[in-house]
Amino acid sequence: MKTTSSQISLIFFLAALLLFTGGFAGQNPPRSLKGPPFTDPAETQAMPEDWINQPIKYDPSAGDADIVLSLDQHLYPALLPMIQKYAKEHGLKIVVNEGTCGITSGMVERKTVDIGGFCCPPGKTDRLPGLRFHTIGIDAIALLVHPDNPVKKITIGEARQIFMGEIHRWSELKSSNKEKGFDIPIQVVGRLHCKLRPGHWRLLLDNEDLFAPGMQEVGAIPDMISQISLNPGAIGYEVLWNTIRYKDKGRVKALLIDGYSAENADHLISLRYPLYRVYNLAIWEGKGVENPHAKKLVDFLLQHTKDLPKEHNIIPAALLKKAGWKFRGDELIGEPK
Known part of the structure; x- marks a missing residue:
């Protein structure tokens, strides 16, 4: 069967239309302007064996501390009074450093702190072997x-x-x-x-x-x-x-x-308001890095997030779980449907 010039023109027109509108079957839709809210918690950053075997070693400035933390500039003012009260009640020397997510990430990677506090969900390179994230809440x-x-x-x-x-x-x-x-x-x-x-x-x-x-x-x-x-x-x-x-x-x-x-x-x-921060505490688990005092402190902070002053506007993880936000253990990993 012969193909007419009008049929050829129609074929080229349809091909061009599909090309410029992304209409081919199975093609992914245009990427959303919104970025990813979370990373995959199953992915862990690969690290050399000597790093994995490296114990926690505080900076000399921490002295004989029982627990050392580095908190970002949001969590530091929010949690410090509660941490100081906990230290006094339990007879512990707790050293709390104020920084940014970047500073905290560096101290965690160097294994000079027991606990790191972040104002963001962890990126892929933050998910280090032996490090577990616990969500305080969102704001x-x-x-x-x-x-x-x-x-x-x-x-x-x-x-x-x-x-x-x-x-x-x-x-x-x-x-x-x-x-x-x-x-x-x-x-x-x-x-x-x-x-x-x-x-x-x-x-x-x-x-x-x-x-x-x-x-x-x-x-x-x-x-x-x-x-x-x-x-x-x-x-x-x-x-x-x-x-x-x-x-x-x-x-x-x-x-x-x-x-x-x-x-x-x-x-x-309910996510009708679409923009938020996620506040996380990262803590070590495993031989040579785990500090029982630090684990108890994190558990205490998670239980008492609801008691933070209202001006911090932090919605505790417990309320998010009830509302259908997705968690893996204590870490928030997904938005509600």
């Missing part, structure tokens, strides 16, 4: 703007467009209950910490390349608060506790996302 990440900004709410889609640089002025928002005349440029402010770990800001946009070229990047939480408070057109992100902790850096306010609030625990537990 909403708020989208923050200048207090004089009349915008009160945006959609998660608009938030992504803003941080990608696709929406340039506040007056371009369609969902907002903005006041007429608030037509000023948007200045995106970002703090791209823990790039290799899942969750946190990567729930907004998966990687740094997706953010607007004109984004003002800051390296510290106080600078995030300060830059937003100084610019009526700015938008950034941080947990609400840090807006209280660094209130001397300026005033900011939180936006609703899709009508849901970072201040409402039920909105986050």
